[in-house]
Amino acid sequence: MDTAVTAKKKWWDGGYSPFNVSYGKLMMWYFLISDAFTFGALLISYGTIRFSSTSWPDPNEVFRSFPGMGHANLPLVFVSLMTFILIMSSVTMVLAVHAGHMRDKKAVAKWLTWTIIGGACFLACQAWEWTHLFHEGAWWGRNPFHNVDGTLASTNFTNFFFTITGFHGLHVTSGVVLNIVILANVLKGTYEERGHYEMVEKVGLYWHFVDLVWVFVFTCFYLL
Template sequence: MSATATTIKSKGNVWDGGQSPLKASYGKLMMWFFLLSDAFTFSALLITYGLVRSAHPAYEGAADAFISSQEYWPIPEKVFEAVPFLHGVHLPLVFVGIMTFILIMSSVTMVLAVEAGHRMDRKDVEKWMLWTIVGGIVFLSCQAWEWSHFIHGTDVGSLAKFLINGEWITSTVYGANLTINEYGPPGFAAFFFFITGFHGTHVASGVVLNFLIYYNTITGVYDRRGHYEMVEKVGLYWHFVDLVWVFVFTFFYLV
């Protein structure tokens, strides 16, 4: 009747229990699987963009003579060519390039924060988390400007046909919304809002999470806990947001 606990040594198979076969904590694993599911969501958006784009005629003429029209899909670098304070200057992709650089840099500072966490170096974690938060906020501000410019449109606008009381009326459209835009078929602006908006929402929640981590770091929560694994988990999320941007940059702005 004696209740003796005996340790049964398992014969080799790591999946028999009592040990961690993936050598990662529950939280980290779940973050990985969440990110995998999120990758499916972003892929669905980007691939559907590809479907709608390939179902529309492409622009056929010379690239230099490009003008926006509802008749064909626009060349992205002819659409995204504005930079703040440089009104009317033709600078294709420069602003979005700056945004890409900012997000990659904030990913680097996040890696440095995770590395500092491994060393239990609170001062360094604080420093790098703060830079990461700054990077995220700057990126979001750039995106706000980009959206505002996209919605308000250019000085030129473009011609669009409307069916009003059974008659086709041609008038000039400026800027964009979910039903009509000056840049191309309605789907172009709709996808711009959905894809960059969904990504921007991820960046915004990432900034909130980063701030929580920063707050917990300065109040010494992770020092008392004995490890900085939360920095690593939120770091995974932040890198994923950067990863998605790399794809958005290529498939929405470059191709």
């Protein structure tokens, strides 16, 4: 486990982790850095193409539908709901990690379950949004939306949208699967036996990262 932090500790003298975290957690951080660069590359290439285009579709025109509301003009409302769901599931994940520190098996299972439900809700929202856009004629290689200045838009807009939100959705999906695996282990008592719930912290880091990426996707595709 982590050692206590003292002011004059010589971190690089060996014998303990100079980062004061376990190997597994440090490697999760390094994986997340590499993943951040993958998402960064995708979002920056999107930005580059957008900067090189004279005009671009208006997100408020494209993303203005809400399930069951027909043709009502509701820009940003649905994606705000999705953002709220993901932030909420991040909160339940922190609460699961916190319950793990308390060695409270029941609470860990409860909060992990809520996190899984939140993740599933987010994916359901995304599935609805994709289906809706598909029925409007948008897909990879197809873009029915016009630019702000009225000119015909290239397929860059839809290609980047489906690729990047799809890649993020894939991350959410793997996060939900990981959370289910960890929940099964919690219920089996694996971590109770091990004496700590650090695995919950590790998947927690991953889950928060997915939320973090969504913050940037939300800004880049829906706000800017």
